[in-house]
Amino acid sequence: xxxxxxxxxxxxxxxxxxxxxxxxxxxxxxxxxxxxxxxxxxxxxxxxxxxxxxxxxxxxxxxxxxxxxxxxxxxxxxxxxxxxxxxxxxxxxxxxxxxxxxxxxxxxxxxxxxxxxxxxxxxxxxxxxxxxxxxxxxxxxxxxxxxxxxxxxxxxxxxxxxxxxxxxxxxxxxxxxxxxxxxxxxxxxxxxxxxxxxxxxxxxxxxxxxxxxxxxxxxxxxxxxxxxxxxxxxxxxxxxxxxxxxxxxxxxxxxxxxxxxxxxxxxxxxxxxxxxxxxxxxxxxxxxxxxxxxxxxxxxxxxxxxxxxxxxx
Amino acid sequence: xxxxxxxxxxxxxxxxxxxxxxxxxxxxxxxxxxxxxxxxxxxxxxxxxxxxxxxxxxxxxxxxxxxxxxxxxxxxxxxxxxxxxxxxxxxxxxxxxxxxxxxxxxxxxxxxxxxxxxxxxxxxxxxxxxxxxxxxxxxxxxxxxxxxxxxxxxxxxxxxxxxxxxxxxxxxxxxxxxxxxxxxxxxxxxxxxxxxxxxxxxxxxxxxxxxxxxxxxxxxxxxxxxxxxxxxxxxxxxxx
Numbered sequence: 078x079x080x081x082x083x084x085x086x087x088x089x090x091x092x093x094x095x096x097x098x099x100x101x102x103x104x105x106x107x108x109x110x111x112x113x114x115x116x117x118x119x120x121x122x123x124x125x126x127x128x129x130x131x132x133x134x135x136x137x138x139x140x141x142x143x144x145x146x147x148x149x150x151x152x153x154x155x156x157x158x159x160x161x162x163x164x165x166x167x168x169x170x171x172x173x174x175x176x177x178x179x180x181x182x183x184x185x186x187x188x189x190x191x192x193x194x195x196x197x198x199x200x201x202x203x204x205x206x207x208x209x210x211x212x213x214x215x216x217x218x219x220x221x222x223x224x225x226x227x228x229x230x231x232x233x234x235x236x237x238x239x240x241x242x243x244x245x246x247x248x249x250x251x252x253x254x255x256x257x258x259x260x261x262x263x264x265x266x267x268x269x270x271x272x273x274x275x276x277x278x279x280x281x282x283x284x285x286x287x288x289x290x291x292x293x294x295x296x297x298x299x300x301x302x303x304x305x306x307x308x309x310x311x312x313x314x315x316x317x318x319x320x321x322x323x324x325x326x327x328x329x330x331x332x333x334x335x336x337x338x339x340x341x342x343x344x345x346x347x348x349x350x351x352x353x354x355x356x357x358x359x360x361x362x363x364x365x366x367x368x369x370x371x372x373x374x375x376x377x378x379x380x381x382x383x384x385x386x387x388x389x390x
Numbered sequence: 391x392x393x394x395x396x397x398x399x400x401x402x403x404x405x406x407x408x409x410x411x412x413x414x415x416x417x418x419x420x421x422x423x424x425x426x427x428x429x430x431x432x433x434x435x436x437x438x439x440x441x442x443x444x445x446x447x448x449x450x451x452x453x454x455x456x457x458x459x460x461x462x463x464x465x466x467x468x469x470x471x472x473x474x475x476x477x478x479x480x481x482x483x484x485x486x487x488x489x490x491x492x493x494x495x496x497x498x499x500x501x502x503x504x505x506x507x508x509x510x511x512x513x514x515x516x517x518x519x520x521x522x523x524x525x526x527x528x529x530x531x532x533x534x535x536x537x538x539x540x541x542x543x544x545x546x547x548x549x550x551x552x553x554x555x556x557x558x559x560x561x562x563x564x565x566x567x568x569x570x571x572x573x574x575x576x577x578x579x580x581x582x583x584x585x586x587x588x589x590x591x592x593x594x595x596x597x598x599x600x601x602x603x604x605x606x607x608x609x610x611x612x613x614x615x616x617x618x619x620x621x622x623x624x625x626x627x628x629x630x
Contacts, residue, residue, distance in 0.1 A: 096425050097417035100525065107528050115566055118558025141559050150555055193455075 120153060125170035126211040128152065130185055130197070132219060135165040137195030138187070144169050146199045151175035154197070167197070167217070180206040185217045394589065395582040398516040412514060419518030423480065424525045431479055435530040436537060438475075439467050443534075443541045456542075460553065463538045464560045468531045469569055470621070476526035477576035477617055480519060484584055485607035512585060519581035520574075527573050565628065572624045576617065583613040 116122065132138075135157050144152035152171035160166050171179065183201040190196075197217065209215075243250050263273040268281035275281050302308045443463050450459035535557070543549030561569070587609025 093421045094414065094417040097420040100420060100424055100428075101521075104521070104525050104528060107532060111528070111532070112566075114554075115558065115561040118554045118561070120558070141562055143555070143559070193458075 120170065120172060123172045123174075125152075125172050126176050128169040128171050128179065128209065129212065129214040130167040130169060130187075130217040131160075131214060132165045132167060132187060132217045133163075134219065135159075135167065137189050138165075138167055138197070139194075142194065142197070144171070144185075144197045144199060146175075146178045146201070151178055151199065169197075177208060178204075179209040180204060181209055181213075182206045183209060183215070185215055186220060187217045188220045394586040395578065398513050398582060398585075399578075401513045402517045415511065416514035416517055419514045420521055423483075423518045423522040427479075427483065427522075428525060428529060431476070431526050432529050432533055435472060435475065435526075436533050439472075439530075439534045440537055440541075442467060442471075443538055447541055460538060460542050460556050461560055464535070464557060467534050467538070469560075469565065470625075472530045472534060473523075473527045473569070473573045473576055474617065474621055476523050476530065476573075477580050479526065480522050480580045481584065481610070481613055481617075484519070484580070485610055512589070516581040516585055519585075520577035523577035523580050524573055527576075568624055568628060572620060575620050579613060579616045579620065583616060584609045587612065 128144075138154060138157050140154055140156060142154045143150035144154070152169045152175065154167055155170045156168040158166050158168070178201055179199060180201045180203065182203050183199050186198050186200070188196050188198065242248060245251070260273050263277075264270060266272045266278060268278050268285075271284060272278050272281040275284065300307070446463055446466075447456070447459050450456050450462070539549065539553050543553065584607055587607075591608045
């Protein structure tokens with residue numbers, strides 16, 4: 078049986094041993110490189126600090142899962158264990174280069190959605206706070222979508238019941254719609270909006286009749302007021318007469334003004350006379366004082382004047 | 391078969407057992423079974439993986455689950471399909487060689503009544519076959535990891551940190567050890583089972599002179615069954 082060219086003993090190049098060694102070296106380096114890469118990817122060469130999260134349920138938490146900060150993985154779950162007090166201790170390794178994002182005021186949450194794995198997140202609102210010390214223990218806040226479902230279903234049921242009540246045949250909405258339909262029918266009826274507003278065509282008819290009567294009354298009033306020898310003509314004559322009366326009153330007032338002017342002149346004269354009277358009185362007083370002085374002088378010089386001196390014994 | 395496998399393994403693991411003739415024969419077998427096929431197998435695997443990567447990526451994007459696409463690609467392609475593909479390829483190639491008459495020296499010797507040199511003919515071929523499976527799986531896995539990165543992140547280095555983290559999450563110690571163990575077992579199965587079957591066949595032919603002219607490689611069914619068993623065991627350990 079002939080050997081095919083594929084056989085190792087036929088058509089073998091001269092440097093086959095070199096190629097085999099090269100291949101061995103390539104494979105060895107590939108394996109070593111891959112192992113080193115995986116070790117690096119798993120953080121074997123990184124210095125880490127320990128963080129312990131306390132929870133009451135470890136469902137969904139698996140070793141190797143990430144802890145994220147603003148969407149970036151900053152740590153990895155290395156162990157999940159049950160504490161003596163029944164709490165779950167989630168041990169997390171945080172690389173030193175990422176530990177700066179964790180502060181003493183940081184909050185940790187564990188969210189579990191309907192689809193996808195559980196996620197542990199860290200929130201640090203105040204980055205000026207002191208950094209989280211190594212080995213720190215923090216409680217984790219849990220948000221479970223599955224736990225929210227019963228409450229959501231109860232709320233939805235209540236909502237649906239309300240909706241059913243609203244849409245039942247004797248519901249308020251149906252009654253309102255029926256009323257609205259009746260109103261719309263009236264609006265589309267013979268008397269239109271008037272019939273809809275007043276409730277029936279009969280009422281609308283009464284209003285229209287009243288309007289007719291009002292129209293007739295207005296026409297009569299128009300005739301009486303604005304017609305021939307109507308109220309407006311009488312008013313016009315009265316106004317003319319009133320104008321005349323006003324003209325007379327105006328002339329009278331002018332005369333009164335003249336009388337008042339004369340009275341003012343009399344008043345002024347009286348004031349002047351009063352001033353002269355004061356002067357006259359002063360002069361009279363002076364004259365009287367002179368007469369008194371004169372009489373006293375006469376009495377003193379008069380021979381029959383009695384001696385008024387009293388002589389004591 | 392187990393005895394044959396253990397003997398081959400012991401001889402392979404002790405350097406003192408390898409003579410110059412033995413090493414040259416091993417180099418020839420490695421060249422034939424690995425060097426010649428490595429580029430074509432890598433190219434075919436890359437094309438096949440590219441198609442799968444695109445399908446997984448586009449599907450994951452359409453469902454808004456792109457964050458899981460990369461992990462799924464690594465798990466499906468690197469951990470499962472490529473080692474199995476490499477093992478099947480080496481086994482199939484050995485079967486084709488058997489049909490074409492360029493089979494292992496044991497069978498050739500058996501058919502031509504030549505004495506079988508276990509140390510210089512059989513052991514180098516066993517080692518070369520196992521090495522071929524390991525090499526093809528490793529090189530293809532590395533190429534697929536690069537292709538997956540390029541498909542997800544494009545020609546940029548900014549996704550390297552995220553990608554490295556994902557790879558690290560997939561390859562935890564248990565998975566890495568399982569991956570290595572599975573690939574080694576695939577290599578051993580592909581190398582040992584057909585060879586042991588051929589030797590057994592040659593002994594039977596020597597006794598009965600029935601000159602079985604079967605075109606099916608001896609031990610092929612047994613090999614595929616063992617490969618299936620290893621793969622199923624690996625999946626069961628990892629995911630159950």
